[in-house]
Amino acid sequence: MSEQALPVRIVLVGTTHPGNIGAVARAMKNMGLEQLALVNPKTFPSAQAVARASGATDILNNAQVHTSLDDAVADCGWVIGTSARRRSIAWPTLLARDAATEVLQLAATAPVAVEYGPEKTGLSNEDMDRCAALVAIPTTEFSSLNLAMAVQVIAYELFVQRDDFDVRQTEDSPPATAQELEHLYNHIERLALDSGFLNPENPRYLMRRLRRLFARATPDQNEVNILRGLLAQLESDRWRKT
C-alpha cells in the first residue's frame, strides 16, 4: 500500500450541515485522502465538524475555503461530480468502482477533483458544467445517500484500488487544467456570440453540449493551446479579405 497521499481533492459545494464536513474529514483520513476544499460552506469552522471528525482535525485545519468552484478546482486535470438526479442532457456517467479506476489513472499526472453538491439539492447544472463526467453510486430507488456516506464510498474505492497507483513519468503533454478548459470554453462562447452563431436570447444548451464534447475527450494542454490559437486567429481581422 503506497503511503503517499493521493492527489485527489474532495470538493464540497454549499454544504449546509457542519457535522457532515466533519464526517467527510474522518472518512477521508480513514482512506488516505488529504485535500478537502469547501466552496461557500454555510458554517465553517465549527465545533460540530471537529466533533464528527473524531480525530481527523488535520484534514479540517488544512481545508481550503473558496468562494467559487472554479477557484477550488483551477489546478485540477480532471473534475468529476457526484449526482443522483437525472438531467435533461445526459452527462457521461461512471459507476463508483470504474470512476475510481479512472481517477487513479488520471491523478498520476495532475490532481483530480471530486465534487459534491449541497445536501438537499445536489450539484447544480452550472456546477456540473465543470465536470468531465459524473460518478454514480449504485443504490435502490431510495437513492439519496448522506453526503459523508457518498464521500466514504468513493474514498473506499480509491483506497482499495490504489495499490495500482503510481506517479507516471510521461513525455505526453499533461491534461489541461480546469482553469485552462474554462478559458477555452469562454473563448468559444465569446466567438459564438460575436459571430452571431449563438443567440444570447435563446442559447439552447449550446455551451453545455460543447463542454460535454470536450470533457469526454479530456484534452491535454497542447491541444487546448492549439484550439485557443485557432480561436484567436478566427477572432482577429487579419484573415478576412476586405
Place this chain on the structure above:
Amino acid sequence: MSEQALPVRIVLVGTTHPGNIGAVARAMKNMGLEQLALVNPKTFPSAQAVARASGATDILNNAQVHTSLDDAVADCGWVIGTSARRRSIAWPTLLARDAATEVLQLAATAPVAVEYGPEKTGLSNEDMDRCAALVAIPTTEFSSLNLAMAVQVIAYELFVQRDDFDVRQTEDSPPATAQELEHLYNHIERLALDSGFLNPENPRYLMRRLRRLFARATPDQNEVNILRGLLAQLESDRWRKT
C-alpha cells in the same frame, strides 16, 4: 438488479449513539437491506434516529430489539463480525469485497448476520466467538470508521455484487444455524468439563479455539446432528463396560 430484499441482517451490538442507528437504517435502505437487529441499544427508539434515517423509518420500525446476541442471530446460517482491533487469537479475516461475495453465496441458503460492536470498543471477544469470520474494511493507520460508515461500505459491496445473487435450490443440508452451533459448542464444553479434559480454573482458550475450527468448516445441519449424536453417545454410560 434483483428487487427481492437480501436475507442479510445487520446486527448492532450495544450501540451508544441513537443517531448512528438512524444513519445505519438510511444506509441499509439505500442498498436494499431490510433486517436490522439491535442488541441492547442504549437508546431506542429515538427522535434522533428518525431524523438521521432521513426517510428510512420503515427499517427502524421493523428493527428487532434483543437482549442477547445469540437471540439476534439464532436463525442465521453464517455470522460474521466487523473489527479493526487486533486479537490474541487470529480470527479468519476477509476483506470487505471478498466477504460480500461469501455473504451473497451463503445467504442463498440461510440468513447471514453481520455484527457491529459498540462505537468505542468494537465487538468483545465473546461476541466474536459467535462469528465464523471477521470482515476488515481496508483503511490507513487512522483505522476507526464511524459505525454507520462501516455499515455503508459493507452494504454497498453487497449491493454492487448482488446481481449474482439468487436463492439456490439445493439438495444439500442447509448450513447449521447459529443456535445449533451454540448447542454444539455447549455440548462439547460440558463433555470437556465433565470428563476433566477442560480445567475450569485454567480454560486456556480451549473453547475459543474449537469454535474457530468449526466456524472455518461452516458445518451443515446433518454434520452438527452427527457430532451431537456422537457427543450424546460419549456422555451416556451405556457404552462403558462395567
